[in-house]
Amino acid sequence: MNFQYWEPQIEKMPRSELEALQLQKLRQEIGYALATPFYRERLGTVGIKNPDDIKTLADLRRIPFTTKNDLRDGFPYGFLSIPKEEVVRLHASSGTTGTPTTIYFSSDDLKRWTNNMARCIFGTGCTKHDVFQNMISYGLFTGGLGLHQGGEAVGMLVIPSGSGNTARQFKLMQDFGTTVVHATPSFLLHVEAKMREVGVKRESLVIKRAFAGAEPYSEDTRRRIESLLNIDVYNSYGLSEMNGPSVAFECQCKNGMHIWEDAYIAEIIDPETLEPVKEGEIGELVLTILCREATPVLRYRSRDLTGFYTEPCPCGRTHRRLRRITGRSDDMLIINGVNVFPSQIEEVIMGMKEVGNNYLIVVEKEGALDRLTVKTEVGPDIFTDDSRPLNALKERIRETLQVSISISPRVELHESGSLPVSEGKAVRVQDKRPKDV
Ligand code: AMP
Numbered sequence: 001m002n003f004q005y006w007e008p009q010i011e012k013m014p015r016s017e018l019e020a021l022q023l024q025k026l027r028q029e030i031g032y033a034l035a036t037p038f039y040r041e042r043l044g045t046v047g048i049k050n051p052d053d054i055k056t057l058a059d060l061r062r063i064p065f066t067t068k069n070d071l072r073d074g075f076p077y078g079f080l081s082i083p084k085e086e087v088v089r090l091h092a093s094s095g096t097t098g099t100p101t102t103i104y105f106s107s108d109d110l111k112r113w114t115n116n117m118a119r120c121i122f123g124t125g126c127t128k129h130d131v132f133q134n135m136i137s138y139g140l141f142t143g144g145l146g147l148h149q150g151g152e153a154v155g156m157l158v159i160p161s162g163s164g165n166t167a168r169q170f171k172l173m174q175d176f177g178t179t180v181v182h183a184t185p186s187f188l189l190h191v192e193a194k195m196r197e198v199g200v201k202r203e204s205l206v207i208k209r210a211f212a213g214a215e216p217y218s219e220d221t222r223r224r225i226e227s228l229l230n231i232d233v234y235n236s237y238g239l240s241e242m243n244g245p246s247v248a249f250e251c252q253c254k255n256g257m258h259i260w261e262d263a264y265i266a267e268i269i270d271p272e273t274l275e276p277v278k279e280g281e282i283g284e285l286v287l288t289i290l291c292r293e294a295t296p297v298l299r300y301r302s303r304d305l306t307g308f309y310t311e312p313c314p315c316g317r318t319h320r321r322l323r324r325i326t327g328r329s330d331d332m333l334i335i336n337g338v339n340v341f342p343s344q345i346e347e348v349i350m351g352m353k354e355v356g357n358n359y360l361i362v363v364e365k366e367g368a369l370d371r372l373t374v375k376t377e378v379g380p381d382i383f384t385d386d387s388r389p390l391n392a393l394k395e396r397i398r399e400t401l402q403v404s405i406s407i408s409p410r411v412e413l414h415e416s417g418s419l420p421v422s423e424g425k426a427v428r429v430q431d432k433r434p435k436d437v
């Protein structure tokens, strides 16, 4: 295979040099962190008062973990380390109510993010001859602009088509000769099903590659998309707290995602004991960003379960590879790429006085896409011959949920006592999607 590297000197850097670079960047990042109210206090509690207090990479483990709740508590500017006038962009995590987790970028931060993204894209074999259709949400979600900037940096012609509207996606692909797409794996399967439904011929398209991420999927799903569409699919992993996409990406070997270790320090911990697992074992990924000055985040508990491949990659990159994300150590659901916590749904429906105590959240596949149904109990008075009040309440619940979780669910109202009474949280959620990871 003919491998191509965006920054060969960094991508193939010997491990000892890479670790020295990490230490240098970690110290710098600690400097940014000490400029934030949150970390000044947090680092102070463990005796870190200036960057030189970090002597080796092992000193990182003195620092307490940072959680999503910390980021929320620090809203809006608790994690900002530069003057506001130096900030040029913000992004926020999907699927959070009330206080989102907000990340700020300086102009240099955006350049570094774009560069990391270009590394990922170029590493899959893309060049400036490619036409890249970015079929994922733009906006506060990092997936849209992240890949967009990286694609432009590589010199591809980027079509910012955004997600949804398959008919228009096909037209764009045909009109402009799209060779590469980016989407969630479920959307790619949906696109393929639609192609057959509306009679778009594979021969009318010149697509050869797809980047798929934002939600978990299995090796079987990858193979299915690859054979149905006759393309190569590359796994893309990221989270908004760590810039979004470009944290880890597959190279042409398509066998695990290289995590850019000059930009992140990755640890895998046991989510129960919080101790590191043995190299190669599965645990929760904890990340420290080394490439962002405006919003430093140290030892962030991603809640994503994964592990490292221990053997080196044939491509020659020295940055370690992450396995596919096999699950989460919390109850977050990912529905068509959007993060949803059951507690957000609970908050909305329990805030409505007409609604009883029992509810059930059901997630299932409808075709290739995910479908969310929220079932709740209501008092007997509403079940009369006149269906209007019932429909109005359903619609109100649906609309309120949509505002809160950015997804429009199907709502079902049931008579009191008809839904199973559940004590544990898990029973309130039925995730019926096939688990083939
Ligand atoms: P967000 O902060 O909204 O970008 O969501 C980030 C979360 O999406 C991650 O923490 C993962 O749980 C999930 N995610 C992103 N990319 C992937 C991927 N390639 N495979 C599995 N899960 C992913």
Ligand code: ZN
Residues within 6 Å of the ligand: 251, 252, 253, 258, 313, 314, 315, 316, 317
């Ligand atoms: Zn590789």
